[in-house]
Amino acid sequence: MNDLAVCARGLSKLYRIGERESYTMLRDNVARVLTSPFRLFNGKAQPIASERAATVDAEFIWAVKDVSFDIKKGEVVGIIGNNGSGKSTLLKIISQITEPTEGEARIYGRVGSLLEVGTGFHPELTGRENVYLNGAILGMRKIEIDRKFDEIVDFAEIERFLDMPVKHYSSGMYTRLAFSVAAHLEPEILIVDEVLAVGDAAFQKKCLGKMDDVAKAGRTVLFVSHNMAAVEHLCRRVLLMRSGKIVLDGDARQAIGDYLSDFTAATEGGSLASIKREAGLHPVIEKLEFLDRCGRRMSAVAAGDTLTILIHYRHSEPIKRPFFGLLFETASGTKVFWVQSRMQRGEMPDLPAVGTIACRIPRLPLIPGTYFIQPGCGSGTTQLDLVPRACQIQVAEADVFGTGQLPTETQGMVLVDADWDVKDAERARRV
Amino acid sequence: MNEQQAADAASVVIRPTSGWVPLRLGDLWRYRELIYFLAWRDLKVRYKQTVIGVAWVVLQPLLIALVFALFFGYLGNIPADSRNAPYVVFAFCGLLPWQLFAYALTHSSNSVVASERLVTKVYFPRLVIPIAAVASGFVDFVLVSIVLACMMVYFGIAPHRVWAVPLFVAMELAAALGVGLWLSALNVRYRDVRHTIPFLTQLWFFLSPVVYPSTFIPAEWRYLYGLNPMAGVIRGFRWALLGKSQALGPWIWVSAAMTIVLLISGLYYFRRMEKTFADVV
Incomplete structure (x- = not known):
């Protein structure tokens, strides 16, 4: 066989x-x-x-x-x-x-193929009508749809709106219904x-x-x-x-x-030297590179994983009392966190005119998504360079805490580990 | 297991095809419910947000028939070829099949392009699309024929050869589908088709005996005239419903043959072009 x-x-x-x-x-x-x-x-x-x-x-x-x-x-x-x-x-x-x-x-x-959710959905038709239409398009028989209809509606959680044209649905309801039909294909x-x-x-x-x-x-x-x-x-x-x-x-x-x-290729050659700086700043920071836990270059990192950022710089003279910083922003511009060498590790030794600084973030506390990084550097109390949205980094979904639960963007912006203990066990036993 | 057996056991073998391909009507039969649902969607959507809804289906040809009766029948003095029916019934009897044909001409020809999302995302026999388009036109046809029946009752016209009506309906559907298949497949590759449709419809209208009786055409030209399948279809409808004594004329066989040629060539041409649809549409 x-x-x-x-x-x-x-x-x-x-x-x-x-x-x-x-x-x-x-x-x-x-x-x-x-x-x-x-x-x-x-x-x-x-x-x-x-x-x-x-x-x-x-x-x-x-x-x-x-x-x-x-x-x-x-x-x-x-x-x-x-x-x-x-x-x-x-x-x-x-x-x-x-x-x-x-x-x-x-x-x-x-074969049942599902290359798109909601293929053939017609905005003028009601949810009920679209279930049948979409089901037929995906290759279901009418009796089959009849049989699974309640299940489909239950799964999509849209009972109340079943007889409303889908053009009035929220996009969430629309995709839920569409996926639900597809999910019942067998x-x-x-x-x-x-x-x-x-x-x-x-x-x-x-x-x-x-x-x-x-x-x-x-x-x-x-x-x-x-x-x-x-x-x-x-x-x-x-x-x-x-x-x-x-x-x-x-x-x-x-x-x-x-x-x-594979993602390395995407950021390769992204020189920052040619980006125009604000008045008073110098194009010191030339390039950022991301390394994963194993030291491989990439532009994506799994949430909760170790991220090392290399800052390649070039200045006209050695940098005295240097400091470097990185600001992480969301795609919509919300500042998530900031790391800076002086704040976290105090003074650094003076640096030669050309070099590379490595910043290592042990457990990147970011929810999966796309983030923008603004690198900056200075000498003493003078800001030398600042490059808004210099590059972006993808934070990929991952089983951060080893529980099989995946953190998602609707749950906030940062990942924080916590311990959970049962404390009232004594009282529970007494009652 | 050798190669051949392996191929036989597979429910589908995917490989590049070239040239003419089999029609695979069995596949089409398995997807008959999809034809029904697509036609049903067309109908549902067409009359959403209209006040009188489906009444448009019957109102449209009725108004057109009245206009024809006024301009061609009354002012133009074009006689109805059957003496026992007033011009308006005569015109309506021609309009009924013509409208289905015109519908197929415009809607099926555009149907594949309009279903781009389906074609690029889901597999089903593509023949379903133009067939569903013709099917939704056929529903209109059925409704309008009820109006014709009412008119005939009103004017006291008894249909003469009811047995022949299904034959001509079948011929009409075949002609409409044949043309729809050709144009829909052509339209995917050559969008020019879309621009020629209004013109083509008009021309075809005057080449078909809708407003005038086919007896207007000199006898020696009738065989040539019969190359237009609609000439035969409309003539046949009037012969079956209104005609009293005139013979159908042997040229009707030319129309019938043309219809069959159109349908079969349309099916094969469509199937041949089908494989490029997802990449080109």
Whole structure:
């Protein structure tokens, strides 16, 4: 008996630059036929796709190139990679939305793909109507929807608004309902693309729980996400993609580590020297670099992890009585915290004109999200440099306290550890 | 297990296709409920926030028929080809099939492009989309034919060959779908199609015997005229419902053949272009 669910061999997809082929004006084709009417009939075949790509590199791009893998029944496999690494295209090929340019895939079982939450939802229709419409679009039968209707509505927590057009829904209600329909799809192979990032924290947790159930029920799941915590939690096996290829197929932890270090490229070469400074300041700070616990460069760090920031500086003369500071702001500009060398460690020795300072934050107390850093430095009591929003850093979700609970942004801005003890045990026993 | 057996066991084999591909009507059958839901959505949405709602469906052709009766029948003196029906009934009998066809022309042709989100995010047989568009037009058709029935009762016209009506309805649907398939697939790649639709609709209208009887066309030209499937469909409707004695004319077979050609070629062309939809739309 065959225990494979998906078997892909050499899948490749060629796109014209710009991700999608642009539609043609009929005129263009007419013009082409008019200018060289015999080209169509001169017996010379059009070059096949791969030749074309090799010769006209500038025009075409392999979104997915020579991807092969086997997925066994009941396996839960994560697919991770940067934007544009081909994850979504791969899912589209496997979901039969787009055809591969080369290669072959065999699917053993009924596929349900969920590449977007709420596909086909119509704003003018009521919640009830949309459940049926969306269900049908996702491939459910009407009897199936009838049977699960109450469950879907319960899960979405929108009973009261069921007969209201969804255009009047809050975005939270809308996504809850949309996810809920999708969550009740029961295919043998489920393909999910980045749909967990919907709704509020409580609902996200519910979604994750639902995904867990699906996985535990022994169904095959292919799961694309940028949420590393979710991937790590759900999948034991992860495919890491980079520029259309699978560069790593294996243990989740290892793939995620590799993926996070991919981020280095994003901040590389971000010289701050050319940014215009305010009057009276000097472009002293040249560049910031982030190192993770193991000393690898990256622009993302897991919440609660150790972060080392390297400040590369260059001044016209040695710096006497130097100080360096870093201010962390949220994307919306709220100041979260500030670290400064003089405040935390007192006076530093005088510094040469060119050098690097390392600032190590042992347990980064930031809730997952994007933060901006404003570095500054000075000498004695003079401010030498200050670069607002010099660079950004991603703080990734992580199981900070080792409890399996993921802190999220709705719970404040900072992570604080605490001890919890039972103190009144004595009294409880006495009563 | 050898290669062939492995391929057989797979419920789906995904590989690049080229040229003409099979229609896979079985797939389409499995998704019949989706056709129903999409057509139903079209209908629901079309008359949301209108005061008289579905009444528009019957009011529109009724008003148009009255205008035709005034300009073509009364002022233009165009005779109805069947002596026993007043011009307004004659015109309405032509408008009924014409409107479904015109609906298919405009709506199905735009249907795939309008469903971009679905096409790029979910898999289902793409044929569902233009078929659903024609289906929602067919609901209008059914409603309007009730009005025609009322008119015929009012004017005391007994339908002569009711048995032939389903045949012509089928022919009409086939013609509408055939044209819809061609235009919807073309429209994905060539957006020019969208701009030609209003013109095409007008031209086709005058090439079809809606406001004039097909007997206006000289006998020697009728076979050529029959190349327009709608000429045959409308002629057939009048023959089945209003006609008393005139023969249908053998040119009707030209229309029927054209309809079949249009439908089958439309299906295959659509299937051939289908694989590019998600990348191009």
